[in-house]
Amino acid sequence: MMKTRTILLAAAALAGLATTAARAEDATLTVWDWKSGDPVTAPYYEKVKADFEAAHPGVTVNYVMQPHDQYYTLLGTAIAASRGPDLVLVHGGSQAKERVGAFVKLDEAIADIRNDVVGWGEFADAAGAVYAVPLSIQGFMVYYNKDLYTKAGLDPEKAPATWAELEANCAAIKEKAGVACFALGNKEGFGADFFLSALAANGWTDAQQADWAAGTLHWSDAPVKAVVAEWLETWKTGWYSEGANSTLKFMDEYESFMRGENAHTIGLISDVAHWKQFDEFLGADKVGAFPMPAPTPAAEGPVRMPFAGGIGYAVTRFSPHQDLAIALAKSFAAPAAMQIFFESAGAIPASTKVDTSGLSSPSAKVVLALLGCCGASIAHNNMSTAEVEEWHRQSQLLFTGETTVDGAVTRLDEVQAAAKKK
Amino acid sequence: MTSATETHGTATAVRARELLDRNPASRAERRFGILFVLPALALVIVFRIVPLVWGAGYSLTDYNGIDAPSYIGLQNYAALATDPAFRDSIVNTLILLATLPVWIGLPLVLAILIHQGVPGGRLFRAVYFFPAVLSSVIVGAIFNMVLRYDGSFNAMLGSLGLSPVDWLGNSNTALFALIGVQLWSTFGMNVLIFLAGLSTVPEELVEAAKLDGASTLQTWRHVVVPSMVPIIEFATVATTIGVLTSMFGLIYVLTAGGPGTSTTLPEYLIWLEQGRMNRPGYASAISIVLFGVMAVLALVQIRIMTKNAEI
Numbered sequence: 001m002m003k004t005r006t007i008l009l010a011a012a013a014l015a016g017l018a019t020t021a022a023r024a025e026d027a028t029l030t031v032w033d034w035k036s037g038d039p040v041t042a043p044y045y046e047k048v049k050a051d052f053e054a055a056h057p058g059v060t061v062n063y064v065m066q067p068h069d070q071y072y073t074l075l076g077t078a079i080a081a082s083r084g085p086d087l088v089l090v091h092g093g094s095q096a097k098e099r100v101g102a103f104v105k106l107d108e109a110i111a112d113i114r115n116d117v118v119g120w121g122e123f124a125d126a127a128g129a130v131y132a133v134p135l136s137i138q139g140f141m142v143y144y145n146k147d148l149y150t151k152a153g154l155d156p157e158k159a160p161a162t163w164a165e166l167e168a169n170c171a172a173i174k175e176k177a178g179v180a181c182f183a184l185g186n187k188e189g190f191g192a193d194f195f196l197s198a199l200a201a202n203g204w205t206d207a208q209q210a211d212w213a214a215g216t217l218h219w220s221d222a223p224v225k226a227v228v229a230e231w232l233e234t235w236k237t238g239w240y241s242e243g244a245n246s247t248l249k250f251m252d253e254y255e256s257f258m259r260g261e262n263a264h265t266i267g268l269i270s271d272v273a274h275w276k277q278f279d280e281f282l283g284a285d286k287v288g289a290f291p292m293p294a295p296t297p298a299a300e301g302p303v304r305m306p307f308a309g310g311i312g313y314a315v316t317r318f319s320p321h322q323d324l325a326i327a328l329a330k331s332f333a334a335p336a337a338m339q340i341f342f343e344s345a346g347a348i349p350a351s352t353k354v355d356t357s358g359l360s361s362p363s364a365k366v367v368l369a370l371l372g373c374c375g376a377s378i379a380h381n382n383m384s385t386a387e388v389e390e391w392h393r394q395s396q397l398l399f400t401g402e403t404t405v406d407g408a409v410t411r412l413d414e415v416q417a418a419a420k421k422k
Numbered sequence: 423m424t425s426a427t428e429t430h431g432t433a434t435a436v437r438a439r440e441l442l443d444r445n446p447a448s449r450a451e452r453r454f455g456i457l458f459v460l461p462a463l464a465l466v467i468v469f470r471i472v473p474l475v476w477g478a479g480y481s482l483t484d485y486n487g488i489d490a491p492s493y494i495g496l497q498n499y500a501a502l503a504t505d506p507a508f509r510d511s512i513v514n515t516l517i518l519l520a521t522l523p524v525w526i527g528l529p530l531v532l533a534i535l536i537h538q539g540v541p542g543g544r545l546f547r548a549v550y551f552f553p554a555v556l557s558s559v560i561v562g563a564i565f566n567m568v569l570r571y572d573g574s575f576n577a578m579l580g581s582l583g584l585s586p587v588d589w590l591g592n593s594n595t596a597l598f599a600l601i602g603v604q605l606w607s608t609f610g611m612n613v614l615i616f617l618a619g620l621s622t623v624p625e626e627l628v629e630a631a632k633l634d635g636a637s638t639l640q641t642w643r644h645v646v647v648p649s650m651v652p653i654i655e656f657a658t659v660a661t662t663i664g665v666l667t668s669m670f671g672l673i674y675v676l677t678a679g680g681p682g683t684s685t686t687l688p689e690y691l692i693w694l695e696q697g698r699m700n701r702p703g704y705a706s707a708i709s710i711v712l713f714g715v716m717a718v719l720a721l722v723q724i725r726i727m728t729k730n731a732e733i
Contacts, residue, residue: 070697072697072698073693073696073697073698076487076696076697076700076702079487079488080487080488080702098700099488099700101488101489102488187590187591187677187678187680188678189678189680242571242572242586242588243570243571243572243588243591244591245588245590245591245592245680245681246569246570246571246588246589246591246596246677247570247571247591385698385699385700386699389694389698389699392680393507393680393681393682393683394682396591396680396681396682397593397681399591399681400591400592400593400681400682402593402681402682403682411506
């Protein structure tokens, strides 16, 4: 009897072990993103999948590309249901920070790559704990059309270094080239976000940026109010293309710039609306780049570019394969894969091990030079989503004349205070 | 005081019910009837009633979609009272409802014209209905190209020597542009409903009116339209519910709720609060208010319809 029982117990234990082993081998990691189906980034995703599956026999990486404009709605549903992806791609800043409760803390797991990758701060909570592995660096540069500079009688190789120079260039472009100085799409409010961060990079001190992130620098405080006032002033001066409130930033604004209908645009340094895309349309020698100067610089020295961790992979708390998912998140930031991401998509990688020496684009060289010396925070990444949404609304109402700078900052102060209360 | 006719009628109904109850075949039929109704009932309960109750529960919490919800009483509803975005969405809804006579009147007039046999009536019927089969996203994409600042409509105005207008980026025009597009894309359905209703108006009544010397306009005003009242009421209820719950796609594609909140309707605000701002609890409170408004409107309209039907 005893012998039979022992045999049965052993069989049960073996069956359990076999089941566990089978589960480990059969694991499928579901990855949500909005990029894996893009032909430009496809080689990078294929490389990560191939390398990871080869290193982890039996594991399948399943990419699920979601529509970008519905991404956070879908992600919210998955998080609420505690079901779905093991890994999710998220934007750095408020979109990541407001969801850290749903993600696995990664500090210990990423200790070995922490010094090889930059941009962690955009995926960290208030205490500094990290919740995603950054893939790319995001930043905001002003790109300009050198042909239109020539047409306006300006030196195409001399980018404006001060606000006064930019104002003078805009006046010349409007008068002599007959086009708007800046392409602008603010239908979704993104145009206002980019403008805010571009001006804050040089109009605010580092201490003010820190206060902004902490919610102690308010919209009605002088440095912030000055940016809001400048947003309205540049509109009144006629810097922008008509119909900004009904023009999409992605991609109507950029397509307009690439068609040569406007002289400047505030673009990105990641894998879209960036130097590579503009080079392909206008010709690399026809595109210039410079960081946006501020009307009143907060400090002396070179003009700074706002940049930070752009997008990164977080592991969901409800993932049944958390260890594997963390390993896959790190694989996305592996130098060999990142090199492909950089070369095929032109995205500035978060990994410092990627070789960027082969770049020949003049505007890309300006971007890389600034990365090494002159960075500032991305101000709109440090706003709550409620503040971001209200800034979108107020930025449009300033253009339609339905609010004033005072009215806008008062309303934004209220939203900021309410968000901080939570 | 109950009349003798009513008493007789009630007694007959009771007697009929008793006979049906005794008849085994009728009982079986009733069981079958219940069986047929059950799947639909289950679907309504699972996909309508349960989420509604669930949403009502969430509206009393601070649920953010990630952390466990905490009960906060009526705080979300109190916050709604002071939320400018919500207030604006209600004002926009009222403006939208104020245009309802156009949503009903225009299709009615067109249906009458087609019914009267205007040349090309069949073609017009098909043409009017065609936009109703397009999804709101497709309609939005089409009109985005037409109404954008450098779009075809402004190009046409320019050829007439008129200045361009930012139809979708100006608060004074954006909501009306949106309403116009939605009206364009859905009025064909009401045209069809009214045409169906017109075919049920007794010919002898129309003939009698004509023999009495009524003009065409008088015939339509005093004979045809009154006969159409139940159809008009039905179309009004359906259109009211439709405009309050089916404009999301169009708002999303055409204006994104802006500029400011000038084209934000409660359904769009619900999506914004839930999807972009991670506040399902607050979004649920807006949903419950929207449900309440629609329920009241529908009940009032149904009551009027029932009353008219009794007359």
